[in-house]
Amino acid sequence: MVKHEISTIYAVSSGSPPAAIAVLRISGPQAGAALQALTGRSFEPRRASLARLRSQSGELLDEALVLWFPGPATATGEDCAELHCHGGRAVLAAVSDALSKIEGLRPAGEGEFTRRAFANGRIDLAEAEGLADLLEAETELQRAAAIANVDGRLSAKVGSWREAVLRLSAQVEAALDFSDEDDVGELPAGFTEGLAELDGELEQALSAPRAEKLKEGFRVVLAGPPNSGKSTLFNALTDSEAAITSPIAGTTRDVIERSVAIMGVPFSLVDTAGLRDQGGEEIEQIGIDRARSELVRADLVLWLGPEGAGPRDAWEIAARSDSPDFAPKASGAHVVSAANGVGIADLKLALVVEARSALPKAGEGALNARQVARLEEAHAAIRAALEQSDLLLVGEELRSARLAFDRLIGRATTEDMLDTLFGRFCIGK
Structure with a gap:
């Protein structure tokens, strides 16, 4: 050759x-x-x-x-x-x-x-993906999560799971080797417990916040009826004049979205059209329909309308506290005035605390969609192994789990996938 x-x-x-x-x-x-x-x-x-x-x-x-x-x-x-x-x-x-x-x-x-x-084996696939994320990181949380994968923490965890599967597989093979034609050998004590422990670890890993959420940002939607102060608050939270503000009802007719970082935490802030039963015209009604769709997508809704009229679990915002016709809300609501800055800093801090609870923790790696898919394959195989009594089938499920781990860190992969991944890098990296 x-x-x-x-x-x-x-x-x-x-x-x-x-x-x-x-x-x-x-x-x-x-x-x-x-x-x-x-x-x-x-x-x-x-x-x-x-x-x-x-x-x-x-x-x-x-x-x-x-x-x-x-x-x-x-x-x-x-x-x-x-x-x-x-x-x-x-x-x-x-x-x-x-x-x-x-x-x-x-x-x-x-x-x-x-x-x-x-x-050349200097890094594995998970570390390479972490490096790509590090190059694209724009906030402190994104940087910390990416560096955890670059540092090999995910790879080390996957490696420990793979070693556990290999040990369990060896026990199955030993039981099959020592069996005769009429009797199948017994598995050692602790085999089922070890399999169940691995199942629990994989389930916990799959329930953790995903990398995509970290990239997209914690999605906060401002909602309420027309002229409730949504756009003015949106501008204050984004430190911009992205949304047009006016005393005329129905000024905001479409969804306005901005990605911002607050205290190193990524957010997607969304301003919406004022909600009312009937829009003033066809275009405004389209904006209202889109606003209702955004309420479903939101991680959190800031409700600036009448108290209790907003979506379930929305935060009540008592806006325009500087206005003569200010309508206070019950205790627990955030009282703000975008005009003079009252309550804005406290609201930002509360948003950061809420987002941090839903996003990957600083310094912890986060799984992307490809990694989740491979981990789900391994988890399904481990679950199937727990339900099997035939040792041959148990061994086959463990082999499937090991192959899923191999694909996760790049021991078995395809050129098309590699082309897509490394195409995210700049020339010179």
């Missing part, structure tokens, strides 16, 4: 130029040769050295800090190099052009450095 030579890739891995410093990464079997071609010298591993970068014709391109990382103990599992250049566009273009003329080198594709790290 002919072994195909692995190409050496390069890309700018820092932010878009211009910048004070830019980092060019090189990974692959020709990384060392590329350094030699650019600098005319070799470098001590893992030690920063100052060097002049030159083109093939000897033209000085830049003076850069150079780092050399021989594989396999590198980020990608391959020989790697980093060029910390001056971050001007012309400098990066010149150095990249010089790299392109070196035999065996080519520009990297999206996420190709991370894909090589996965292919």
Whole structure:
């Protein structure tokens, strides 16, 4: 069989130029040769050295800090190099052009450095997904959840479940091996208890808040009749003028949604059309219908209408406390005035506390839809094993559970899925 030579890739891995410093990464079997071609010298591993970068014709391109990382103990599992250049566009273009003329080198594709790290066993699939989430994180909770997966906490937990399945499978195999034609061997004491304990752990993991909720944000819908102060409060909570405010009834005719971070917690705040039995016209009625649909989707509704008239479990908001016709509500309601800021800070704090109880805890990893699907497969197999009395069928269910765990962390996966995942990364990562 002919072994195909692995190409050496390069890309700018820092932010878009211009910048004070830019980092060019090189990974692959020709990384060392590329350094030699650019600098005319070799470098001590893992030690920063100052060097002049030159083109093939000897033209000085830049003076850069150079780092050399021989594989396999590198980020990608391959020989790697980093060029910390001056971050001007012309400098990066010149150095990249010089790299392109070196035999065996080519520009990297999206996420190709991370894909090589996965292919070479430096990270598993859950860690790669965590890294993609980390790059997209916009709030502190999103960052903390992503870093937990990058740090391998989910992978370690899945690994412990997989080891438990292997131990249980070994017990089943031993019982089958020691059986004769007329009698099946007995399972050791504690087998059923161990299986039930694993079932409970998987059920608990599946009941935890999902990563999608962390990305979308805790959904808060402001609702009430026309002219109840929804849009004014919406603007105060989002620190914007996204919603038009007016004393004219029916000003808000459609759903207005804004993603915001409050104290590091992601929210989706939704302003809606004023609710009344009949809209003033067809367009307003469409807005009212959409507002009612939003009430169903909400994680929490802030009700600014008459007390007790809102959806079940909605928070009562006594808005416009500065107004001469202010209508107070019973104790427990949030009294606010978006005009002078009364109660806004307290309402934001209460929203953060409520959202934190529904979102993944800081520092805990969160399962995405793909991971949940694989974990559900493993859970279903463990449940089926608990209900079986035939040891052959018990062993088959345990094998199915192990395969689901393998797919979760990437021991068994498909190229299409990998293309989709690593396509989320920028070039140079």
